[in-house]
Amino acid sequence: MLNASQLNVGPDYPLHATAAGKVVLAHIADGEIASVLPENLESYTSNTIVRRDDLLREIHRVREQGYAVIDNEYETGLFAVACPVQESDGKLMGIVVVQGPTERLKSDSLSGTVSLLMQAADEIAAVLT
Known part of the structure; x- marks a missing residue:
């Protein structure tokens, strides 16, 4: 059962354990991530x-498939999918995330x-550009 035990307020956000964080990392060069x-x-x-x-292997997968997933990585019972909202040149403008109980x-x-999430991200990008 999803418990919402991880509440992040402020600057700390675990990029490696969240779907949105993985999308952010997918838009950064491997060398910069490593540094x-x-x-x-x-x-x-x-x-x-x-x-x-x-x-880094997971980030390569995110780049290839165009979206990120977490499956009980940040909190037990939490599953999430995130898609980038991108400018026409691929620059990240935002992220659309759906998350909820794994089951x-x-x-x-x-x-x-x-x-549907990818379509929503594309529609948001079209409105913002």
Whole structure:
């Protein structure tokens, strides 16, 4: 059951353990990520990516598929999908995220959810540019 035990107010936000954070990292060069993140990252659950090399592999996957997913990485019971809102040149303007209980969002309809989220991101970008 989702518990909302991780409340972030202020500047601290775990980029490596959140879907939105992974989208942000996907828009940064690998070398820059390696220069700012330590080799060992903070663990929030047993599913958190805690090695920078593993995170970089995940970031490559995010770049390839065009969206990020977390599955119990930041909080047990939390599943999230995030899509970038981008300018025509690929520059990140914002992020659209859907998150909720794993049992509700992680399902056979995930590909449909991702498609709708990507469409929403494209529509938002069209309005903002």
